Amino acid sequence: MVIGIIGGGASGMVAALAAAENPDNRIILMERQARVGRKLSATGNGRCNLTNLHAGERGYHGDDGAFAAYAIQAFGPEETLRWFRSLGLFTVAEDSGRVYPYSDQANSVVDVLRFALEKPNITQKLGFEVEKVKKTAGGFRLECKEETVECDKLIIACGGLAGTKLGGTMSGYKLLRSLGHHCTKLRPTLVQLKSGWGGVGGLKGVRANCHAAIYHNEVLHSESTGELQFTEYGLSGPVIFEVSRDACQGSGDWKCRLDFLPEIGEEVLKSELFRRKTTGLPASELLTGILHNRLGRVLTQAAGISAQRSISELSEMEIGEAVRAVKFFDVALTEPMGMDSAQVTAGGILTKEFDEKTMESRIVPGLYACGEVLDIDGDCGGYNLQWAWSSGRLAGLHAGGIL
Ligand SMILES: Cc1cc2nc3c(=O)[nH]c(=O)nc-3n(C[C@H](O)[C@H](O)[C@H](O)COP(=O)(O)OP(=O)(O)OC[C@H]3O[C@@H](n4cnc5c(N)ncnc54)[C@H](O)[C@@H]3O)c2cc1C
Secondary structure (H helix, E strand, C coil): CEEEEECCCHHHHHHHHHHCCCCCCEEEEEECCCCCCCCHHHHHHHCCCCEECCCCCCCEECCCHHHHHHHHHHCCHHHHHHHHHHCCCCEEECCCCEEEECCCCHHHHHHHHHHHCCCCCEEEEECCCCCEEEECCCCEEEECCCCEEEECEEEECCCCCCCHHHCCCCHHHHHHHHCCCCECCCEEECCCEEECCHHHHHHCCCEEEEEEEEEECCEEEEEEEEEEEECCCEEECHHHHHHCCCCCCCCCCEEEEEECCCCCCHHHHHHHHHHHHHCCCEHHHCCECCECHHHHHHHHHHCCCCCCCEHHHCCHHHHHHHHHHHHCEEEEEEEECCCCCCCEEECCECHHHECCCCCEECCCCCEEECHHHECCEECCCCHHHHHHHHHHHHHHHHHCCCC
16 A cells, blocks of 8 residues: 655654554655754754653643544553654653653654664655645545655645744645645744833843743733743743743733742742841842842832832832732733744644544545644643654554554
8 A cells, every 4th residue: 555644744754654564555755845854853942852751631732632632542652752762762751741862952853763764665755845635536646846646545744834944834734625624723832922011122031930820801811830031022931832822812911920939928038128128238139149130120120119229228018019020020912923933833624524543534535634734732841742743653553554
């Protein structure tokens, strides 16, 4: 049987290797870029957070986030890591459950997959962009600019629109729509959030551990604790990625409430600031030793305290304002950054049009889809690649007639 796979990214490579487990199958893996796994090599800030030991039924979203559960159970984090180990990849897990290659290089993940693809029954076509797909009597005809490929079964593993510079594209959605499938609204997720607050630029580059809570019209939308990074246009860092899903979508007031000392109570902070009244230091040093110096000064100013004054002359109310600035700091939000900056696409091809146990289309027999092109997105921390591995393996095994 000839199995065509469009997309040599995370899910497509795993699908190809799964389908190739039957040596009688012939796999044609088509990738529009010059090499496979281009986006994969940039994941996790170049370290590739390839899975999360806590990835399970929870942590996946979409019109029907539970669609992901079967695939994740069938080929979960532990099995995935065993499988990667069999390809020669050593990995290490952090306390948070995030797993990285031991080498700390995303390229290690790409390399073991690349080497594994060197099999007699896998043909790779690189720089090969499939522009049209036609259903034929016996299978599918795929058209690239100068070439046509025929296959019996077809897996669409084109990924999402996010990370445009790394290969994110509308292509998979278009191909699946041309075959009768439907797509939800696409939104960037795991993405930085822009702010109109003037102070943000002055904090560019500052990192802080904090609790971040997003509010829409004063109603809590999402919250998490972790590392925040200020950028010239707004808020970034893992904690922001975690709370960014659907933030700033739709009208109304959006804000991020930051607690810069999530593990320290208001009373403890207040008594420490009172103690500082005896030091004779200027108010610009009120939060020195507690927060990043630049952040401390911005928060002191935001509390209405002039830097030139002495801490000794601050009133109880002013100390209270400084505590509030540290523990309840509101940053107005305007919009998420675009798809080119986003790590993942929320939305995609309707999962109800696919069988979650096989990844086969309910509309076109013999057609499969996996990975980000489907309307599934995962939490930050390795969940998205786990979805790519799990759904890719399921699609490959079923398209290849192995299961
Ligand atoms: C900067 C960044 C960092 C990330 N870090 C992490 C992380 O650490 N952990 C995590 O879990 N997730 C991370 N992600 C998300 C993760 O990379 C994706 O969810 C995952 O790669 C999706 O796999 P996929 O196979 O569906 O798509 P992709 O890996 O994007 O692969 C799709 C492939 O299909 C090709 N293609 C598309 N259309 C065609 C066509 N018509 N013809 C031929 N080829 C085509 C594309 O060129 C691409 O190579 C990150 C994403 C980005 C952008």
